[in-house]
Amino acid sequence: MSIWIDQTSRVLVQGITGHAGMMHSASCLAYGTRIVGGVTPGKGGEVVHGNIPVFNTVAEACAAVHPDVSFIAVPAPHATDAILEAIDAEIPLVVCLTEGLPVHDMLRIHRTLSGSRTRLIGPNGPGLIAPGKCKVGIIPNEICKEGSVGIVSRSGTLLFEAIYQLTSMGYGQSTCVGIGGDPVVGTSYVDVLKAFNDDPQTKAIVLIGEIGGNAEEVAAEFIRQHIQKPVIGYIAGRRTPEGKRMGHAGAMIAGNTGTALSNIQALQSAGVEIAQNITDIGAGVAKVLG
Numbered sequence: 001m002s003i004w005i006d007q008t009s010r011v012l013v014q015g016i017t018g019h020a021g022m023m024h025s026a027s028c029l030a031y032g033t034r035i036v037g038g039v040t041p042g043k044g045g046e047v048v049h050g051n052i053p054v055f056n057t058v059a060e061a062c063a064a065v066h067p068d069v070s071f072i073a074v075p076a077p078h079a080t081d082a083i084l085e086a087i088d089a090e091i092p093l094v095v096c097l098t099e100g101l102p103v104h105d106m107l108r109i110h111r112t113l114s115g116s117r118t119r120l121i122g123p124n125g126p127g128l129i130a131p132g133k134c135k136v137g138i139i140p141n142e143i144c145k146e147g148s149v150g151i152v153s154r155s156g157t158l159l160f161e162a163i164y165q166l167t168s169m170g171y172g173q174s175t176c177v178g179i180g181g182d183p184v185v186g187t188s189y190v191d192v193l194k195a196f197n198d199d200p201q202t203k204a205i206v207l208i209g210e211i212g213g214n215a216e217e218v219a220a221e222f223i224r225q226h227i228q229k230p231v232i233g234y235i236a237g238r239r240t241p242e243g244k245r246m247g248h249a250g251a252m253i254a255g256n257t258g259t260a261l262s263n264i265q266a267l268q269s270a271g272v273e274i275a276q277n278i279t280d281i282g283a284g285v286a287k288v289l290g
Contacts, residue, residue, distance in 0.1 A: 002130035002175045003150070003195040003202075004093055004119070005069060009134045012067035012091070013038045014058065014082045015074035016048055024073050024097070024138055025049065031135040036065040058089045069093045071127070071136045076100035079123065083109055087118045094186075095136045096122035106184035113186060120186025125178035126156035139163070139176060147172015149285055150196035152189060153208035154181045154215075158236060158278060162206055165282035171289065174202040181210075189219035197227050204230045204289050206281060207272070211237035211260050220266035232284035233272040235263045 011028070015021040016038025029035055029049060037053050040046075044056035055061040058070070070086040072079060072094065079098040086094045087109075101123045113120055121128060127137015132146035140160060145167040153159035156178045163176055177192050179185050189207060196202045205227070209216035216235065223231055237260050268274055275284045 001199055001201045002133055003177075003192070003199050004175070005128060005130050005134040005136055007032070007034070007133045009069050009136070010034055010036045010065065010067045011069045011071055011134075011136060012036060012058070012061050012065070014070055014072045014086065016040060016052070017043050017046065017054060018073065018075075020097075021073040022048065025052075025071070027138070027141065028071070028135050031129075031141045033134050033136065036067055037061045058085045058091070062089045062091070067091060069095065069136055072096040072098060072122075074098060080105040080109065083120065084112060087112050087116050087120075090117055092117060092119065094118055094120045095127045096120065096186075097125065097127060097137060098122070099124040099182075101182065103182075103184055106182065109186070110184060119191075121177065122180045122186060124182045125154075125180030125185070126159060128175060128177040129173075130175045131173050137178070139178070143167055144176070145172035148174055148201055148203040149206060149289075150174045150192075150199065150202040150204070151176040151206040151208070152192040152196070153178055154210055155208060155236065158208045158234070161278055162208060162234075162281045165279070166206075166285060169282045169286060171282070171285050174199060183213065189215055190222045193219060193222055193227055197229060202229065204232065204285055206285065207231055207233045207267070208281075209233065209235045209263055209267075211235070211263070216263040217266040220263075220270040220272065223267070223272060224270035230288035231267075231270075231272045232275060232281060232288060233264075233267045234275040234278055234281055235260050235267070236278070
């Protein structure tokens, strides 16, 4: 098994006729992802990638091809409306790569999500991949290997590094999820941890965090109370000066919450095996899995 996507997933790509949409959908298709349609207003009736129909609206696409995943590759000025359109169509999983969504818009989206049947992954993340089954996003195909380690990260680049390390050491992955680096995202560490804990394929979990906010500390408390599988953690940003934002909009220390030290201490107290450097993640997995 895997979490949220698999070989049966039916994927709709919003913004499929744009440069990013065409490029990323081609990569997903090459991995074996089942893309059943695309949406670009005004381009309805066209066909891309040989046989994928394009629709003017998500509602039209849902009526015709019945997707259960939407992959949003839409520029920031239109991404909020794209997400809301997918939620309105009751698509169970929406994955948004777009960066630059205003926090105000994400708060509006959060309110809408709370009364819906939709899960949003992102924005400003690389998406997710179930190795050997399905990819929705931009995680490189060639670094992944099917296996039993679940990985969740705010950072796409660090997620890729962890996947590459594990694959190089012979440890495959069940599902790899990039939740996004913005202050407000659709899916939390806790959401992913719960799914991994319930997934029989996942035998160990890697959590990659960073400074800013309290998401890692909330995750640590959830691990302490609920997770029955070994967890390996890494926290980026140990040497970041207070008040300095580093890369992600959410990666800024404010007071004593969200520092690298506070995150590490919280995770260690929950029994998480902490990797001291990003290059030590594979060794941490080897330690707990043998």
